[in-house]
Amino acid sequence: MVAASMGSFLSAKAVANDDITWGVNSAPPFHIYDGEYKDAGVCDALVSAFQQELPQNIHNIRKLPSKRITMIMKRSKNLCFPCVIKNSPYNDTFLYSDTTHKYAPHGVITNRDTAQYITAKYGYPVRFEELAKDTDLRFGQPDERRYGKLQPFIDDYLLNSSNFSFISGQKSHVSVLAMILNDRIDYTVDYEMIKKYYQRTHDDGAKLSFIPIAEYDGQVIEGAVGCTRNEWGKRTIETLNSAISSVQSNSEFQRALDRWLGPNRPR
Structure with a gap:
């Protein structure tokens, strides 16, 4: 013992x-x-x-x-x-x-005008699988970001298409928000706190909108x-x-x- x-x-x-x-x-x-x-x-x-x-x-x-x-x-x-x-x-x-x-899980981050377009067509919370099929909107995915159950939709409908951009480099998840506000892409997927950080550190951050995703409802x-x-x-x-x-x-x-x-x- x-x-x-x-x-x-x-x-x-x-x-x-x-x-x-x-x-x-x-x-x-x-x-x-x-x-x-x-x-x-x-x-x-x-x-x-x-x-x-x-x-x-x-x-x-x-x-x-x-x-x-x-x-x-x-x-x-x-x-x-x-x-x-x-x-x-x-x-x-x-x-x-x-x-x-x-x-809370990821949501769609976009500018205010595009947010109105997205919610009018795909609801609030947004039906992401349907949104991913929209060839009129450009999507940006930051380096090292993966999206769980959303990733297959991105891989099937966005990856390798002309409206997909892969954003690399340091702070790519923040840089992608600047790209949205400069009309280089239309939306991304990330946590709401990323938007909150951008709004607190950039003068144009108030123009960003966050839309919850229906596929993540209740998670x-x-x-x-x-x-x-x-x-x-x-x-x-x-x-x-x-x-x-x-x-x-x-x-x-x-x-x-x-x-x-x-x-x-x-x-």
């Missing part, structure tokens, strides 16, 4: 003392590298909350492009990526923590931490899960969620 207890103690100590390496990328308002809201993104606050609740661990933060983060994790190198969609089929190589927070997105699927990742997920209840109560994290997701966000 003494040997078993000592083994459990050593195992728990090993878990508690592992370094946690966080991979973060410039994707406001998830992570914000500069400007008025520097380090005040949702995921910035999530990582900070874990640092506060797990002071016994050394937390290393690496700023990396999102593709680099995915490549490192697929190569079984030790890394955790905050604010992933829990159990996403696009990240099936990750290990996932328990749910850290919840938010809620569960956020989590994704870690490399190896022994280090298993230990790290165990450590993170032990702190999630405290992280969810962290005042800084709650303020960030209220700022970007709104006080009426899913709980």
